Amino acid sequence: MNLPKIHSITKKLFVALVGSFLLLFLLFHMTANLFILRHDDGQWYSDFCHFMGTNWVVKIFEIVLLGVIALHILLTVWLAITNRLARPVRYHQASRSKTHPGSKLMMWTGVLIFACICIHFYDFYFVKVGVVKGEYMVKVENLSKLDAQAMEDEAVSDVLYRAFNEGNISEDGKWIRHINYEERTILKERAPESDPEPDFYYLTREKFSHLHIVIGYLVFFLILFFHLMHAFPSVFQTLGLNNYKYNPIIEALGKIYTWIIVLGFTAVPILVYLGL
Amino acid sequence: MKFTLHIWRQENARAKGHFETYEIDNISADCSFLEMLDQLNEKLINDHIAHPVCFDNDCREGICGMCGLYINGRPHGNDDGVTTCQLHMRHFNDGDEIWVEPWRAKAFPIIKDLVVDRTAFDKIIQAGGYISATTGGVPDANNILVPKHIADQAMDAAACIGCGACVAACKNASAMLFVGAKVSHLNLLPQGHPEAMDRVKKMVCKMDELGFGSCTNTYACEAECPKQIKRQNIARLNRQWIGQLFGRDRNE
Ligand code: SF4
Ligand code: FES
Numbered sequence: 001m002n003l004p005k006i007h008s009i010t011k012k013l014f015v016a017l018v019g020s021f022l023l024l025f026l027l028f029h030m031t032a033n034l035f036i037l038r039h040d041d042g043q044w045y046s047d048f049c050h051f052m053g054t055n056w057v058v059k060i061f062e063i064v065l066l067g068v069i070a071l072h073i074l075l076t077v078w079l080a081i082t083n084r085l086a087r088p089v090r091y092h093q094a095s096r097s098k099t100h101p102g103s104k105l106m107m108w109t110g111v112l113i114f115a116c117i118c119i120h121f122y123d124f125y126f127v128k129v130g131v132v133k134g135e136y137m138v139k140v141e142n143l144s145k146l147d148a149q150a151m152e153d154e155a156v157s158d159v160l161y162r163a164f165n166e167g168n169i170s171e172d173g174k175w176i177r178h179i180n181y182e183e184r185t186i187l188k189e190r191a192p193e194s195d196p197e198p199d200f201y202y203l204t205r206e207k208f209s210h211l212h213i214v215i216g217y218l219v220f221f222l223i224l225f226f227h228l229m230h231a232f233p234s235v236f237q238t239l240g241l242n243n244y245k246y247n248p249i250i251e252a253l254g255k256i257y258t259w260i261i262v263l264g265f266t267a268v269p270i271l272v273y274l275g276l
Numbered sequence: 277m278k279f280t281l282h283i284w285r286q287e288n289a290r291a292k293g294h295f296e297t298y299e300i301d302n303i304s305a306d307c308s309f310l311e312m313l314d315q316l317n318e319k320l321i322n323d324h325i326a327h328p329v330c331f332d333n334d335c336r337e338g339i340c341g342m343c344g345l346y347i348n349g350r351p352h353g354n355d356d357g358v359t360t361c362q363l364h365m366r367h368f369n370d371g372d373e374i375w376v377e378p379w380r381a382k383a384f385p386i387i388k389d390l391v392v393d394r395t396a397f398d399k400i401i402q403a404g405g406y407i408s409a410t411t412g413g414v415p416d417a418n419n420i421l422v423p424k425h426i427a428d429q430a431m432d433a434a435a436c437i438g439c440g441a442c443v444a445a446c447k448n449a450s451a452m453l454f455v456g457a458k459v460s461h462l463n464l465l466p467q468g469h470p471e472a473m474d475r476v477k478k479m480v481c482k483m484d485e486l487g488f489g490s491c492t493n494t495y496a497c498e499a500e501c502p503k504q505i506k507r508q509n510i511a512r513l514n515r516q517w518i519g520q521l522f523g524r525d526r527n528e
Contacts, residue, residue: 098499239514
């Protein structure tokens with residue numbers, strides 16, 4: 001097999017740079033998720049999602065993020081193939097060298113994480129794009145932007161009527177909630193100014209009310225735990241930032257970082273499931 | 277002591293190898309692993325059982341780097357910080373089954389039985405693991421000032437005997453620990469500075485060319501290195517590789 005030539009260390013540098021970007025992103029994502037824990041009828045979280053869904057800088061960031069994930073996968077698979085080729089005949093006896101367990105499992109934890117990210121996309125990103133059905137909400141202030149034609153449309157007023165009738169207005173009066181997929185389609189087509197968006201606060205809370213989803217989520221973070229435990233110190237090592245003095249500090253920071261991420265993310269489904 | 281040995285036998289580089297099982301008895305616990313193999317070979321010859329088992333060795337005191345066997349899943353066997361010639365049979369239990377394999381890596385083809393060709397390491401050294409100007413004899417003390425901690429790190433890196441256990445242990449057959457050590461012991465010292473960046477570039481390129489894998493920071497190399505060369509040497513190699521990419525001509 002003839003793969004294009006990039007020096008091994010350079011390839012690894014890219015993996016590390018891209019990986020460190022993902023490590024930072026996880027911190028950001030975790031902080032955002034914690035908003036779900038607020039019992040504020042989704043005020044903070046919905047505002048945050050609205051910002052993320054409409055800001056153009058975020059849109060560019062989204063593309064960068066997808067590119068970064070793709071690059072991370074591409075480079076690591078490439079490295080894995082060349083590494084495999086470096087030992088054509090395997091040992092009969094399995095290795096008994098003392099190493100971190102996470103490091104040898106990186107490829108497999110990586111594959112599992114990729115599968116979970118795909119599910120995550122199905123559940124959230126595709127809902128946002130409209131490929132998968134979810135629950136939606138409309139900004140109340142958008143209603144004033146509706147033109148006369150939309151206001152007179154019977155189907156549109158039916159949707160709004162039901163919402164007001166059932167009291168589906170958020171506590172802060174900013175959102176009309178619990179709009180289903182069919183209603184969203186009506187609004188999108190006949191009153192595009194209403195601009196319905198996915199109601200992730202309730203979508204997430206609904207998902208985390210199912211035990212199997214909560215368990216699946218926890219298993220995912222167990223896998224991610226091993227991946228991150230190795231990833232964090234690895235970034236420093238590959239970028240050449242490790243030395244005799246820093247090594248223990250980097251290892252300790254890696255453990256702290258991983259625990260913060262795992263506890264931060266898993267707190268959401270656990271507390272939501274328990275209704276706390 | 278009594279052992280059941282499963283030893284890799286392979287006629288030459290192209291032949292297909294296989295494990296052969298031998299029983300051996302009356303081995304002293306104070307015997308080294310290679311002395312145990314010597315006794316096995318004597319038995320094989322005297323009893324006309326088979327050709328003796330080929331294995332590399334020279335100094336038998338852990339300084340030349342010639343010996344190297346993959347024993348029960350660990351290069352140089354189940355003791356830390358020793359070469360195969362320093363491994364003693366007291367580290368095994370009486371009646372143990374012992375699997376003995378050669379180093380396995382694309383860059384280390386098998387010559388015969390347990391002997392592998394480690395010319396690849398020589399080629400890496402030839403690519404840049406030297407100082408091209410004559411540095412003269414031993415300079416007077418304090419003629420060239422080297423800070424103590426730098427001297428210590430250079431000395432530790434220079435302890436590498438080029439045995440190849442790091443490659444053998446690594447799941448990717450990567451030679452980064454070896455190259456890291458060789459680059460470090462020269463680049464840390466004033467005599468190595470002028471050619472430092474060039475050296476990093478040439479040695480890493482050669483390493484890639486010879487078919488060694490890439491480091492995935494598993495540190496099996498560090499765990500198995502008989503001279504306990506540390507991962508920090510790999511980090512230094514990475515650091516200097518980045519420096520070299522940006523044309524930096526300074527050393528740490
Ligand atoms: S770094 Fe250690 S294991 Fe690797 S060749 Fe040198 S002495 Fe042997
Ligand atoms: S024979 Fe020289 S190091 Fe083992």
